[in-house]
Amino acid sequence: MLRISMLGSGFIGRFYADSIQGLRSKDKIVSVYSRREETTKKFATDYSCKHWTTNMEESIAHPEVDLVCIALPNNLHEEAVRLCCKHKKAVMTTKPLGRNAAEAKRMLDMVESAGIFNGYLEDLVYTPKSLKAIESVKNGAIGRVLWAKSRETHPGPHSDWFWDIEQAGGGCILDLGCHCVELNRSYIGKDIKPVEVMCWADTQVKPIDAEDHAIALVKYENGAIGQFEVSWTFRGGLDLRDEVMGTEGTIWINSFLRTGFEMFTTGKGGDYIAEKAESNSGWLFPVGDELNELGYNHMFNDMFNALEKGVSPKETFYDGYVVNAVLDAAYKSAKTKLWEPVQLADWRGREGVTKDSHLIEFDADHYLVKEEMTHYGAKKLILKNKKTGKIIERVIE
Numbered sequence: 163m164l165r166i167s168m169l170g171s172g173f174i175g176r177f178y179a180d181s182i183q184g185l186r187s188k189d190k191i192v193s194v195y196s197r198r199e200e201t202t203k204k205f206a207t208d209y210s211c212k213h214w215t216t217n218m219e220e221s222i223a224h225p226e227v228d229l230v231c232i233a234l235p236n237n238l239h240e241e242a243v244r245l246c247c248k249h250k251k252a253v254m255t256t257k258p259l260g261r262n263a264a265e266a267k268r269m270l271d272m273v274e275s276a277g278i279f280n281g282y283l284e285d286l287v288y289t290p291k292s293l294k295a296i297e298s299v300k301n302g303a304i305g306r307v308l309w310a311k312s313r314e315t316h317p318g319p320h321s322d323w324f325w326d327i328e329q330a331g332g333g334c335i336l337d338l339g340c341h342c343v344e345l346n347r348s349y350i351g352k353d354i355k356p357v358e359v360m361c362w363a364d365t366q367v368k369p370i371d372a373e374d375h376a377i378a379l380v381k382y383e384n385g386a387i388g389q390f391e392v393s394w395t396f397r398g399g400l401d402l403r404d405e406v407m408g409t410e411g412t413i414w415i416n417s418f419l420r421t422g423f424e425m426f427t428t429g430k431g432g433d434y435i436a437e438k439a440e441s442n443s444g445w446l447f448p449v450g451d452e453l454n455e456l457g458y459n460h461m462f463n464d465m466f467n468a469l470e471k472g473v474s475p476k477e478t479f480y481d482g483y484v485v486n487a488v489l490d491a492a493y494k495s496a497k498t499k500l501w502e503p504v505q506l507a508d509w510r511g512r513e514g515v516t517k518d519s520h521l522i523e524f525d526a527d528h529y530l531v532k533e534e535m536t537h538y539g540a541k542k543l544i545l546k547n548k549k550t551g552k553i554i555e556r557v558i559e
Contacts, residue, residue, distance in 0.1 A: 163188045164466055167221045167251070169242055170233030171196035171205035173320045174256055178233055178283075179209050181458035189466060195221035218242060223249045229279075229469060230254070235323040236261050236331050243269045247276035254281035254465055254475075258340040258489070259482025261331025266486040267507065270479045281465045281475045282482040286314075286341045286402070287348050288457035288464065291415045295406065296348050298413070305410030306518055310349040311389040312342035313403045315396030318368065325370050333372030335363060335492055338392035343485045344477070346380065346388030349406045352481065353511035355383040356488050356504045363496035367395040378492045381501070385517035399447060417455065423448050480510065528554075 166182060168175050168191050175196075182189055193213040196202035206214035215221050218238075222230050222245045232242045232255035239255055246253040253273065259282060260266035273280040286292060299307060319337060323329040330336065347356070363376035374395050380388035402417035429443030449455050461477075468475035487506050495502040524530040524545055531544040531553065541558040 163190060164469065165190055165192045165226050165228045167191075167193040167195065167224060167227040167230045168205070168211075168233060169195045169218060169221065169230060169238075171198075171201045172233070175205065175231075175233035176208075177453070177456075177458060178231055178256075178462075179205070181453045181462055182231070183209060184453070185459050185462055186466065189462075192226045193221045193224045219245050219249075222246055222251055227251060231283075232256060235321075235329050236336070237323075237329045240265055240269055243272055247272045247278060250276060250278060252279035252469055254279075254283055255479075255482075256283045257285075257344075257482065258331075258336055258486060259479060260486050261336070263483060263487040263490045263505065265331075266479070266483040270483045270508075273479055279469050279474075280479040281468070282477040282479055283461060283465075284341065284344045284477045284481065284485075285457035285461045286417075287344055287477065288460040289417055289455060290457075290460070291417055292345065292348070292404070292457065293460060295404070295413050295415055299349050299406060299408070303411055304406065304408030304413060307350050307386055307406060307408045309387045309389065309405075309407045310346040311391075311405040312345045313391040313401060314338040314341055315391065315393035316400045317397060318374070318394040325368070325372075327371045330372065332489070332493065333363075333365075333370065333376075334374055334392045334394045335361075335376045335378075335489055335496075337394075339376065339378070339390050339489055339492065340482075340485050342390035342392060343380065343388065343488045344481060345404055346390065347481075347484070349404075350382050350386045350388060351384075351511075352484075354386065354515060355506070355509055355511055355513075356380050356388070356484070357383050358501045358503050359488060359491035359495050360501045361492040361495040363492075373496070376492070376496065378495070380488055380492075380504075383512075383515045418449060419447055421447060421449055421455070423450060480508075483508070 171194055179191055191209055191211050194202055194205050194211050195215050195218050199216055202214045229252045230246050232239055358381045359378055361378035363373040365373055366375050368374045375393040377391050399419050401419045404415040406413040425446045425448055427443055453459055465475050487504050491502045491504045522530040527548055528545040531546055534542050536542055543556045545554050
């Protein structure tokens with residue numbers, strides 16, 4: 163059994179607690195910290211947590227705590243990590259790791275210098291659909307990955323601090339783009355270096371200082387492209403979609419908005435239907451098991467098993483640092499309107515990866531451009547002459 167300190171008693175802290183105490187039926191939140199006494203006490207009551215406090219260090223240093231879970235606003239992550247290192251407590255933190263790459267790098271250096279377990283709680287790479295798709299890609303089901311696209315849009319986050327650029331560090335790019343970048347890295351290969359970013363961002367609807375909509379392209383060293391679309395202005399609920407295109411196949415994933423579960427209701431029976439749902443009436447799209455579909459169960463299972471085995475989980479602070487570096491480049495590109503390099507002071511993946519050859523041998527004289535079966539039963543080949551470059555077609559009856 164792992165005994166956990168939960169830092170934060172709000173929306174994400176409760177999502178985490180529901181999964182933590184329900185997944186393995188043996189792990190227990192023994193201490194909770196929050197800045198407001200009333201919400202801290204309510205959390206402690208709801209989750210049968212015997213110790214609560216409004217002093218962060220007191221919760222982290224509690225003698226029964228094995229592992230600290232950070233579910234706090236972005237500007238409080240670094241101080242929480244510093245205290246975990248001070249008291250030598252294993253730590254896992256919600257996304258994003260930092261408000262920028264410099265902050266993330268300081269946290270990475272701290273936990274590695276302290277020699278403590280560190281986990282990056284990027285739940286969307288742990289959804290059942292994502293796990294299956296990532297494994298299929300690793301096994302070569304779609305060949306060489308050329309393009310990975312991830313979209314997360316909804317009407318905006320739940321808590322006030324998200325809308326404050328000083329506390330949050332950014333808008334929807336930081337809040338949602340962190341998910342998308344790590345998903346795309348998982349498909350393209352986390353050992354492949356992201357090299358530059360082109361991003362458009364704007365504040366289209368919300369009266370805030372940060373961006374509420376953005377689209378970006380991330381170029382990788384092997385020639386693959388990652389793309390993300392994020393918005394706090396989308397109406398209709400939470401839209402989570404991924405597309406991965408390879409030389410031998412394509413994957414489409416719709417994780418949340420259209421799940422195959424549809425309901426019509428007048429709204430008289432209840433208030434909560436699904437996360438970010440904008441209405442409780444009309445045609446709605448419930449989710450059978452939100453904790454599982456959003457990846458929390460598999461994520462904590464990986465974290466807890468890794469900690470007990472003394473190994474690193476799938477997602478660590480280093481992954482959070484790389485994501486922050488990519489997003490820093492996106493923010494800079496949105497201002498300069500140029501491709502901006504990803505600045506990685508610490509790169510631990512493959513070096514000098516070249517773009518994979520796109521040339522497919524057909525015979526000694528030709529490359530294969532395309533092969534298809536026609537509606538009249540003949541096979542058609544489109545070929546390119548290696549020497550002259552001339553494109554020809556052959557029809558095989």
